[in-house]
Amino acid sequence: MFGLFRKDPSKKLRKQYDVKLEQAMHAQRNGDIKTYSMLTAEAEALWAEIMALESKKQN
Template sequence: MFQFLKRDPVKKLRKAYDAKLEEAMHAQRNGDIRGYAMLTSEAEALWQQIEQLEKK
């Protein structure tokens, strides 16, 4: 009945995914290639979670 009051977990994960990609971009621009690689892999993990939730 109150389904519209529940928060969308995919929306939250997408926001975190976008933030990680932006952090990775800044790390790459500053020359921190290792930081870029770590942040990109974290973003990929978030993307996998998003895809799993969207399949349900």
């Protein structure tokens, strides 16, 4: 009942993840492969955090 007003931290991380992937896509299209790989690595780190939160929430 008291968790009704608690914000979901994975929702914020998913939004950041989507932004990073979109930035990476634009960097790749512009031919900036170094920035693309850096942004993709950051997105993968965010995804790992999301999965950790999801598995913690399920248990």
